[in-house]
Amino acid sequence: SSATAPIRATLFPGDGIGPEIAESVKQVFRTAEVPIEWEEHYVGDQIDPRTQSFLTWESLESVRKNGVGLKGPMATPIGKGHRSLNLTLRKELNLYANVRPCYSLPGYKTRYDNVNLITIRENTEGEYSGLEHQVVRGVVESLKIITRQASLRVAEYAFHYAKTHGRERVSAIHKANIMQKTDGLFLKCCREVAEKYPEITYEEVVIDNCCMMLVKNPALFDVLVMPNLYGDIISDLCAGLIGGLGLTPSCNIGEGGIALAEAVHGSAPDIAGKNLANPTALLLSAVTMLRHLNLHDKADRIQNAILSTISEGKYRTADLGGSSTTTDFTKAICDHL
Amino acid sequence: SSATAPIRATLFPGDGIGPEIAESVKQVFRTAEVPIEWEEHYVGDQIDPRTQSFLTWESLESVRKNGVGLKGPMATPIGKGHRSLNLTLRKELNLYANVRPCYSLPGYKTRYDNVNLITIRENTEGEYSGLEHQVVRGVVESLKIITRQASLRVAEYAFHYAKTHGRERVSAIHKANIMQKTDGLFLKCCREVAEKYPEITYEEVVIDNCCMMLVKNPALFDVLVMPNLYGDIISDLCAGLIGGLGLTPSCNIGEGGIALAEAVHGSAPDIAGKNLANPTALLLSAVTMLRHLNLHDKADRIQNAILSTISEGKYRTADLGGSSTTTDFTKAICDHL
Numbered sequence: 204s205s206a207t208a209p210i211r212a213t214l215f216p217g218d219g220i221g222p223e224i225a226e227s228v229k230q231v232f233r234t235a236e237v238p239i240e241w242e243e244h245y246v247g248d249q250i251d252p253r254t255q256s257f258l259t260w261e262s263l264e265s266v267r268k269n270g271v272g273l274k275g276p277m278a279t280p281i282g283k284g285h286r287s288l289n290l291t292l293r294k295e296l297n298l299y300a301n302v303r304p305c306y307s308l309p310g311y312k313t314r315y316d317n318v319n320l321i322t323i324r325e326n327t328e329g330e331y332s333g334l335e336h337q338v339v340r341g342v343v344e345s346l347k348i349i350t351r352q353a354s355l356r357v358a359e360y361a362f363h364y365a366k367t368h369g370r371e372r373v374s375a376i377h378k379a380n381i382m383q384k385t386d387g388l389f390l391k392c393c394r395e396v397a398e399k400y401p402e403i404t405y406e407e408v409v410i411d412n413c414c415m416m417l418v419k420n421p422a423l424f425d426v427l428v429m430p431n432l433y434g435d436i437i438s439d440l441c442a443g444l445i446g447g448l449g450l451t452p453s454c455n456i457g458e459g460g461i462a463l464a465e466a467v468h469g470s471a472p473d474i475a476g477k478n479l480a481n482p483t484a485l486l487l488s489a490v491t492m493l494r495h496l497n498l499h500d501k502a503d504r505i506q507n508a509i510l511s512t513i514s515e516g517k518y519r520t521a522d523l524g525g526s527s528t529t530t531d532f533t534k535a536i537c538d539h540l
Numbered sequence: 541s542s543a544t545a546p547i548r549a550t551l552f553p554g555d556g557i558g559p560e561i562a563e564s565v566k567q568v569f570r571t572a573e574v575p576i577e578w579e580e581h582y583v584g585d586q587i588d589p590r591t592q593s594f595l596t597w598e599s600l601e602s603v604r605k606n607g608v609g610l611k612g613p614m615a616t617p618i619g620k621g622h623r624s625l626n627l628t629l630r631k632e633l634n635l636y637a638n639v640r641p642c643y644s645l646p647g648y649k650t651r652y653d654n655v656n657l658i659t660i661r662e663n664t665e666g667e668y669s670g671l672e673h674q675v676v677r678g679v680v681e682s683l684k685i686i687t688r689q690a691s692l693r694v695a696e697y698a699f700h701y702a703k704t705h706g707r708e709r710v711s712a713i714h715k716a717n718i719m720q721k722t723d724g725l726f727l728k729c730c731r732e733v734a735e736k737y738p739e740i741t742y743e744e745v746v747i748d749n750c751c752m753m754l755v756k757n758p759a760l761f762d763v764l765v766m767p768n769l770y771g772d773i774i775s776d777l778c779a780g781l782i783g784g785l786g787l788t789p790s791c792n793i794g795e796g797g798i799a800l801a802e803a804v805h806g807s808a809p810d811i812a813g814k815n816l817a818n819p820t821a822l823l824l825s826a827v828t829m830l831r832h833l834n835l836h837d838k839a840d841r842i843q844n845a846i847l848s849t850i851s852e853g854k855y856r857t858a859d860l861g862g863s864s865t866t867t868d869f870t871k872a873i874c875d876h877l
C-alpha cells in the first residue's frame with residue numbers, strides 16, 4: 204500500500220443504481236490499492252438556497268477543496284423553483300469542458316470496430332444559457348451565447364489534450380454556415396489556438412456532415428471539439444456506436460484544474476437495488492479521474508482489468524447480454540487486478 | 541402516352557453534376573411516359589434585387605405557378621450581399637416542411653438493414669432565424685425562434701403524412717429539458733395535433749438520446765418530426781445509415797401545396813461533366829414529387845426500376861463501388877421500366 208498521504212476525492216454515489224455502482228468503484232479502488240480516500244456526499248432532500256438546487260453547498264465545497272470528484276447518476280427531483288443538478292454542478296464549479304473518450308470495447312461487438320474518439324464539449328454556455336422568453340403569445344425565443352473567453356478555453360483544452368495524449372487531429376464541429384456570428388466566433392477561437400499547435404492537424408466540419416460521417420466511418424475522426432449542444436448530441440451519438448452510455452466515461456474539467464468524472468447514463472430506478480447494474484461507465488469515469496491525477500499506472504491496471512473482464516465475456520451484466528450481478532462482475536474485475 | 545394535358549413542373553438542374561443528373565431524370569421520365577413537361581430555370585449570374593439572391597424572381601414564380609418543382613445541387617456563389625440559394629427558396633416559397641424518406645436500398649449493404657424512417661423537419665424558423673448580434677466584443681448571440689403557427693403546421697403535416705402513408709408512430713425530437721420555452725412550445729403543438737390522430741402512436745424523444753438510439757437500432761423509429769436544426773442533423777445522420785446523401789431523396793412542402801423536391805448532396809465540381817455522377821438522390825426525389833402529384837403508378841414503376849438496378853449491382857456508379865457512367869446507369873434503369 205502507498206506510503207504517501209492519501210488523496211481526498213469527493214464521491215456522489217447518486218440515485219437509483221448509483222450507490223451500487225459506486226460501491227463497485229470503491230471495491231475496485233481498494234483492491235488496486237489506489238491511494239484515494241472518498242468523501243461521500245448525497246443529494247439533499249430540500250433546496251439549498253446557496254445553490255438554488257438540491258445539491259448542498261457543502262458538497263460543492265468538497266469538490267472545490269479536493270479538486271477531484273466522481274459522480275453517479277442523479278435523478279433531478281420533480282417540482283419547480285430549483286435548478287437541475289447537472290447544470291448546478293457545471294455552473295457552480297465552472298466545469299467548462301466535458302471530455303468523453305469513446306472507444307470500442309475489445310470483445311464487445313457492435314456494428315463498429317476500432318472506434319477511438321474523444322469528444323470535448325464546451326459545457327457552460329451556448330444553447331444552455333437558460334435565457335428564453337415569450338415575445339408575444341405563440342412566439343418564443345431562446346438565446347444562444349458564445350463568448351470568446353469560453354471558446355478559447357475549451358479550444359485550448361482540446362489542443363492541449365490532443366498533444367498530451369498522442370492525438371493527431373482536432374476537428375471543430377459547427378454550423379457557422381447558418382449561425383455565422385456565434386459558431387463563427389467559436390471557429391475563430393479554435394483557429395487562433397490551432398496556430399499554437401502546428402503539430403496537430405486542424406479541420407472544421409459542419410455538424411450535419413459530421414454526424415453522417417460518424418455513422419459511415421468513425422475512424423475519420425480523432426478529437427472533436429464543439430459548442431455545448433453539438434457536444435451533447437455528438438457525444439451520445441458516439442456512445443451509441445460502441446454500445447451506449449453504460450460503457451462510456453465522462454469527465455468534466457473546471458477552472459483551477461478541478462475534475463469531476465461522471466457516469467452520464469440514467470439512474471435506472473427499475474433495476475435499482477437489484478444487483479443488476481453495469482458499473483462500467485462509472486468505473487471508466489473513475490479511471491479518467493486517476494489519469495487527471497497523473498496516477499497512470501493505477502489507471503492502466505484498472506482499465507485493463509475492466510476491458511479484459513468484458514472481453515472474456517464470462518462475467519457480463521444483463522445490459523451486455525450476460526447474466527452476472529454487479530458484485531460478480533466487480534469481483535471478476537478485482538480478480539484481474 | 542398520356543391523353544390528358546401534361547403537368548408543368550419547374551426544373552432547376554443546378555450546378556456541377558446537376559445538369560447530368562437532371563438529364564437522367566428527364567430520360568427516365570420520358571421512358572416511363574410521365575405526363576410532365578419541364579420548365580427549366582437556372583441560377584442567375586447576378587443578384588436579383590427582388591430575391592436578394594442569385595435566384596431569379598422568374599424562377600421562383602415558375603415554382604409558385606406550377607406548384608411542383610425539382611432541384612439539383614446548387615453551389616452558393618461566393619461573395620457578400622446575397623442570401624444563400626437554399627435559404628432563399630425556403631423563405632420565398634415558404635417551404636415549411638422538409639420530408640426525407642430514408643430506407644435501406646436492397647442489395648446495397650451498409651452496417652444497417654431495414655432502415656425505414658421518415659424525417660420531417662420544420663424548415664423556416666428555429667436556429668435558422670438569421671437573427672444574431674454582438675452584445676459586446678467577444679460576446680455574441682443567436683436567436684432561436686419557435687412559433688406556434690409553424691410548429692402546428694409541421695406537426696400537422698407529420699401526422700397527416702403518417703396517416704396517409706400507413707405509418708404507425710410519430711416521434712417528436714426535442715431538447716425541452718434545456719430549452720423549455722422554445723422546444724417546450726414545439727412539443728405542446730405536437731401534443732395538440734397528436735390528439736387529433738388517436739390511431740398514431742405519439743412519443744417525445746430528447747435529441748441526444750434519439751441520436752444514440754438511431755445508431756444502435758434505427759428500427760425503433762418510424763416518422764420523426766422536429767425543429768429546423770435537429771432536422772438538419774438527424775436527416776444527415778439517417779442518410780449516413782443507408783449510405784449517404786447520394787441515395788436519399790428530399791422534398792420540401794410549402795404553403796398552398798407547393799412541393800419542391802431536391803437532391804441534398806453537393807454539386808461535386810471535381811467530377812462534374814465527366815459522366816460519373818450518381819443520379820439516385822435526384823431520381824428518388826423526383827419520385828417523391830410524383831407521389832405528391834398522386835401519380836403513384838408512375839412513382840412505383842420508377843422507384844422499382846431504380847432499386848432493382850442498384851440491387852442487381854451490374855450497373856453502379858463509382859460512389860457505390862461500381863464503374864458505370866451516369867448514362868449507362870440511367871439506361872439500365874430505363875431498361876427496367
Ligand SMILES: CC(C)[C@H](C(=O)O)[C@@H](O)C(=O)O
Binds near residue numbers: 717
Ligand atoms: C440531463 C441533461 C441536462 C444533460 C445535458 O443536456 O447536458 C445530459 O444529456 C448530458 O449530456 O449530460
Ligand SMILES: CC(C)[C@H](C(=O)O)[C@@H](O)C(=O)O
Binds near residue numbers: 624
Ligand atoms: C446547405 C445548408 C444551408 C443546408 C441546411 O443547413 O439546411 C443543408 O445542410 C440542408 O440540409 O439542406
